[in-house]
Amino acid sequence: MKNYRSSESDSRCVDSILWAFVFLFVSALPNQILAQTEVRLRAETRSSARLPIELKPSQLRDQATKELGQRIVDILDNDLWTSSVVAAYQTEESRANPDALRLELALSRPTGPIRFAVQTKVSLVQKKLTLEGQLLDSATNKTLDQKIYRGCPENLRLLVHALADDIVHSLTGEKGIAKSRIAFTAATGDSKEIFVMEFDGSNLRQATSLKSLNLTPAWSNDGREIVFTSYQRGNPDLFVLDLIPGRMSYLIKDNGLHSAPAWSPDGKKIAFVSTKDGNAEIYVMEIYTKALQRLTQHPAIDASPSWSPTGRELVFTSDRLGNPQLFVMDAEGTNLRRLPIDLSYNDSPAWSPRGDKIAFVSRTPNGFDIFVYDLGTQAVAQLTSKAGSNEDPCWSPDGYRLAFSSTRDGRSEIYSMLWDGTDVRRLTYKGACTSPAWSLNSRPAEEFLCKE
C-alpha cells in the first residue's frame, strides 16, 4: 500500500509565495497588454473601459403597455451590464426606479459622447409578442443592425436575452452571456437535487426530484441536457437529463463510482472519472457509440477533468505526487505534464473558454480559495481571500466571469465574479448550494416557442 504524505504542514508558506506571484503578475502586465490582444480586451472589462450605449425607451405598438416597454428596457439594461464589455445607459425619461445597477451607472457615466443607441419596439397582438431591436449610430441615427424576435409574454425575458446577446455580438464580436444558465446542486432534506437558474440568479427552478444524491452537473453544448452523477439506484452512476421533456437516461452504469462529467467542446464526447477498473481514472466516452477510452493509468487518484476549448487537451487533478496537483494531458491521454503551480493542494481545475487561463481552488488557512493560472505567463493570481471557503469555479461562456460556491455569508451559496476577482454578485439564497456549472450561450429552440 502506498504511503502518501499529508500536505497540511506546508500551507504556511503559501501566502509569501502568493505575494511573489501577484507581484510578478502585476509587473508583467504592461508587456502583456502590448503583446496579446486577449489581455488587452480583458482590460476593457473595467466599467470605465466598456463600450457605452444608450437605451432608448421602448416604442409601444398594438396592445403593448408602458410596463411591458419598461420591463424590456430594464432586462436589457441588466443583461448588457453583465456582458462585461458594454455599458448601458437608460435615457432620463426611462429611469423609473433607480436600483443598484443604475447607481453603479451613475458613478461611471462616460466622459465622452455615447456613439451607439438601442431602440426597441414591442407589439402585443392576441398574446403574441413581437420585439424588434435596432442598433443605431447616435450621430447619424443610421441603423447598424436590426433583428426581430417573436414569442409571447411568458418568454419575454428570453427574447430580450437574445436581443442583448445580439447587440453585444454586433458591437464587440463577443457572444454575450444573457442566454446562458447555471446548474448547481442544492440539499433538499437528506438528498441533493439539480437546480437551474439564469446567469444572474433569476428564474431558479428545480430540475430533478429524485430524492437521492445527485452531484457534479455539466451542460451539453446546446444547453438542452445536463449530465450528472446520481445515486438513484444506489450506486453513483452517470445520467443525462434532457430538460425539454424532463427525461433521464443512463450514460453509464457499472461497478464503482462515476463522477465529474465534462462535455467536450465538439459535443461528441464526455470525459469523466470512474473506478470501474478498480481505481479512480479518467475516461472519455463517445456519446453516440458509447465507446470508452481510458486516458490515465496510475494507482493514485485522478479526478476533475476539464477540456481545453480546442478539445485537444484536458486539465485534471491527481494526487500522484502525494497531494492534489493539476496536470494537463492530450485528449488521448499522452503528453502528461504537471502545471508548475507552487501551492500544496490544488484541485477543481476549469479551463477558460478563451484558452489562456485555468481557474482552480487551493487550500488556504481559511479553507479554500479560488486562483487563476495564466498558461502564457505561468503567473498565479488569487481571486478570493478571507471571505469563507470558496470552491468549484466555472467560467461564463465569454470567459469574463467565474461562478463559484462560497460560505462567505454563512451557508454555501453560488456567486459570480469578474475574472480578476472584482464585481462579486450573490446568485442564490437557498443554503447548501455547490458545484455550479455554467452553460454555453445557447438555448434549445423549444424554449422560444409559446406554450399552447
Add this chain to the structure above:
Amino acid sequence: MFRFHNAKFKSLQTMAAKSTLLIMAALTLLVFSGCPSSKKMTETPISANEPEASTVTTAPEPAVPAYQRPTEEAAPAESAVPFALQNVYFEFDRYDLTPEALQILADNARVLKAHPEARVVIEGHCDERGTVEYNLALGDKRAKAAKDYLVSLGVTPSQVSTISYGKERPIDMNHSEEAWSRNRRAEFARR
C-alpha cells in the same frame, strides 16, 4: 464492455483448446451482437456483466472453503461471535490504513468469517474539506483499502462490496478538527 470480453477470453482459454479459441470467440461475438439491438447500448453490458462478475468472484472459492468450513461446522462458535463491525478512520487526504485501522479490520475480518452468509457494503466517507469530485474518489479509495485488507485476511471478496459517498454523508455536522476526524471513515453496512 471491454471487461466482458477479457473475462470471456480468460475463461475460454482454460476451457477450450487454443485452436478453437478463435471460433469460440467469433461465436460469442456473434451471440453478443445478436442481443436485442433495440435495447439501449448502456443496458447490454450490465446484464452481460452480472453473471460474469459472479463467475469471476467465485473462481477463487475452491481455496476459500478451507477457511469457511471450520466456522460453519462449529455452529456454537459462530453465534459466539456477535455480528458487530466497527468503523475505520483515516488521516486527512489519505487512504492508507493506520495501525489502529489494521487492528479494527482484523477484528472485523474475524466477524465476517464467522458469518459467511452476511453481505456487507463498505462506505467510504470524507470530511467536508476539498471538492465534491475529489472526495468521491478519495472515499472510493478508503472503502477499497478496507476491503483489500479484509480480503488479504481471508474474507471472501464477494461478501464485501464498496461504495463512496465522498463528503455527502457526514456523521458529525460540526466544522472542527474533531468532527472532521469522525467523518473520515470507512463504515460497514449490512446488505
